[in-house]
Amino acid sequence: MIVDVFRAFTTAAFAVAAGAREVVLVGDHEQALAMKRSDPKLFLTGEIDGRPIPGFDAGNSPSAIERLDLTGRRVVQRTSSGTQGVVAASGAEAIVLGSFVIAAATVRYLRRSANEVTIVAMGQNALEDADEDLACARYLAASLGDAKPPLPTVTLLADRDSEGWPDWFPRRDAELALEVDRFSFALPVRRENGLLVARPEVA
Numbered sequence: 001m002i003v004d005v006f007r008a009f010t011t012a013a014f015a016v017a018a019g020a021r022e023v024v025l026v027g028d029h030e031q032a033l034a035m036k037r038s039d040p041k042l043f044l045t046g047e048i049d050g051r052p053i054p055g056f057d058a059g060n061s062p063s064a065i066e067r068l069d070l071t072g073r074r075v076v077q078r079t080s081s082g083t084q085g086v087v088a089a090s091g092a093e094a095i096v097l098g099s100f101v102i103a104a105a106t107v108r109y110l111r112r113s114a115n116e117v118t119i120v121a122m123g124q125n126a127l128e129d130a131d132e133d134l135a136c137a138r139y140l141a142a143s144l145g146d147a148k149p150p151l152p153t154v155t156l157l158a159d160r161d162s163e164g165w166p167d168w169f170p171r172r173d174a175e176l177a178l179e180v181d182r183f184s185f186a187l188p189v190r191r192e193n194g195l196l197v198a199r200p201e202v203a
Contacts (some may be wrong), residue, residue: 001097001110002089003142004122007169007188008082009061010099011045013152014062016200017183019071023198025078025189027087029053032076032097043070046078049125051168053078063172072133078129081122086189086196089120096202097198100136101182107143108203111185117144132177139180152178 002008003084007042012023016032020043027034029048033055036042043063044056052059058068060079077083081169082097089095094114110117119141121133142149157174185200 001096001117001119001121002082002085002122003133003136004079004082004085005064005099005136005177006130007173007177008077008079008122009097010032010062010101010173011060011065012077012078012082012097012150012187012198013099013101013183013185014119015043015075015077015184016187017200018065018068020073020075021199022075023187024076024087025083025198026076027078027084029056029078031068032056033076035076036186039074041073043075044078044160045075045081047168048080050080050166059168061168061170061173062176066176076161081124081126084126085120085122088156089189090196095182095196097189098136098140100178100180101141102174102186103136103140103143104181105184106186107140107189109201110144112203113188116137118191132174136138151180169171170202 045058047060087128119137121137123130139149186203
């Protein structure tokens with residue numbers, strides 16, 4: 001399982017909740033733009049160094065996605081941490097996306113479909129630990145082990161207040177990302193025609 005709370009797999013879950021039929025995860029924004037040139041109906045979301053990518057329809061922002069109607073749309077996502085982790089893990093037996101908003105459903109899905117689970121907290125740009133990803137990884141691990149999981153706390157918001165909240169990462173994004181079990185689907189990833197595709201599975 002690849003965990004990215006701020007904000008990749010929270011955004012992916014919000015895209016599905018907004019009606020998207022699937023999320024294609026890519027490591028290269030140029031690949032996403034080329035896909036859109038071939039199919040203008042695609043919806044591109046993502047960031048580079050946190051900032052929205054020119055030519056994309058939205059940044060990596062659940063608060064922007066929650067206001068949209070993506071019914072039936074195919075979403076392509078590129079981020080600096082989460083989707084990079086999925087691409088790097090493409091040789092794994094199976095991949096599942098992890099975030100707080102789909103935590104319980106993800107645990108239920110894994111209990112019925114996996115004998116062994118490795119949880120990878122992606123962190124900041126896949127280089128440094130991030131408190132929110134570590135907290136979510138611990139929460140998921142505790143849930144899988146039938147322990148009472150520690151809930152995320154407001155300190156994950158307060159710690160950043162002194163830095164301010166830039167336009168490309170509004171505080172609302174973080175608040176949404178810490179809503180545990182907002183959605184009742186898991187997001188397993190499958191390989192299809194050379195692509196890594198996440199589709200919701202109610203669990």
